[in-house]
Amino acid sequence: MSDSISTSDKTEVAIVGAGPIGIELGVALKRAGVAAELFDAGPIGQTISWWAPQTRWFSSNERIAIAGVPLLTVDQSKATREEYLTYLRSVVSQFGLSVHPYCPVVDVQRQSGGLGVTTKPGGEVRTWMARAVVLAIGGTDHPRRLGIPGEDLPHVDGYLRExxxxxxxxxxxxxxxxxxxxxALRLHHAGAKVALSYRGETLPEDGIKYWLRPEINGLLKAGRIESLMGTEAVQITSRSVHLRKIDSGEPIEVAADDVLSLIGYSQDKTLLRSAGVHLIDSVQRPKHNEATMETNVPGLYVAGTAIAGSQTSKYKTFLENCHDHVDKIVSHLTGQSVETSREYESQITAQPES
Ligand SMILES: Cc1cc2nc3c(=O)[nH]c(=O)nc-3n(C[C@H](O)[C@H](O)[C@H](O)COP(=O)(O)OP(=O)(O)OC[C@H]3O[C@@H](n4cnc5c(N)ncnc54)[C@H](O)[C@@H]3O)c2cc1C
Incomplete structure (x- = not known):
């Protein structure tokens, strides 16, 4: 199908990514009287939408609430995926934000009169002109790959489903x-026969939410979840997984109807690269001015977890320590000091991969 090209639309600020930080920025700009359009490649809150049903945030509700709108849950517990997605919809509706879901941004380029933002909903290419563009695109676009034969078989998945x-x-x-x-815990309790393969001889000390650790250790010790510590997968077939003991090289074959490869996520760099943003460090994070969030491309900003690139095993950048990006960007764009800062300091310094 050939692409049709529509003429330019205009906005003051184009926000790429309608996750929590993109939406929080949209509200802040609206309050400051700055016109903004939000674009998301999927539904709003796409990253949260792919979590398994009823997954809970580990952050407390006040830390993941955005735009000063309280996040309340029926039982005062940490919000579930469903509660948070409902919350995001209500914030967008409450503030009447202009959101374009299922509208991926495929390029950002400087043009006369501002930055040209190329979107591609379906096959239609449409260019928006904006004075400033903010990439609030997150960092968990793709499950990390194992790099072994059989990884693309249909029963191998990088996401936990229903x-x-x-x-x-x-x-x-x-x-x-x-x-x-x-x-492992959820599927064990849901009636699956679970085996767990991990490279280390024991589970990482600092890599697991503290409330999960006693239960997983107990189930592994009792053999109710099969422990395959100190192993790595070398090949997946339609009926089994071939593992190798890392210390001895001994091969092990484990029968499996489903394989879940849950070894983290990586950021899609395509848009950052095509926009000309400098990527630095081993995680290829976008270089930016920490006081303003502006990148090396004038008028192009980054916000939210997008700043951290592809985070490795110890995640340090979370929603809860990204809220100040919104203040910095709005202050820089309007020339006025904006201070919506929280009543608390983020207590997170490093958290395990999610
Ligand atoms: C199971 C799990 C549990 C987690 N629990 C927590 C927690 O308790 N606390 C916490 O702080 N964090 C947690 N995280 C991380 C959490 O997902 C992020 O902190 C949060 O989503 C970051 O918000 P964000 O707005 O920066 O990015 P995201 O929520 O990732 O939003 C980015 C958005 O950009 C869109 N996008 C990307 N590229 C494009 C493009 N080219 N065009 C248009 N749109 C685009 C995406 O579709 C997405 O909607 C968890 C993650 C997982 C996987």
């Missing part, structure tokens, strides 16, 4: 941090 579908299935989970441990 737990009901695993009932009665033999599931091999690869990974040893939060996502893998949470999946």
């Amino acid at each position: 737990t009901h579908r695993y009932f009665g299935r033999r599931v091999l989970i690869i990974g040893g941090r939060n996502s893998a441990i949470e999946a």
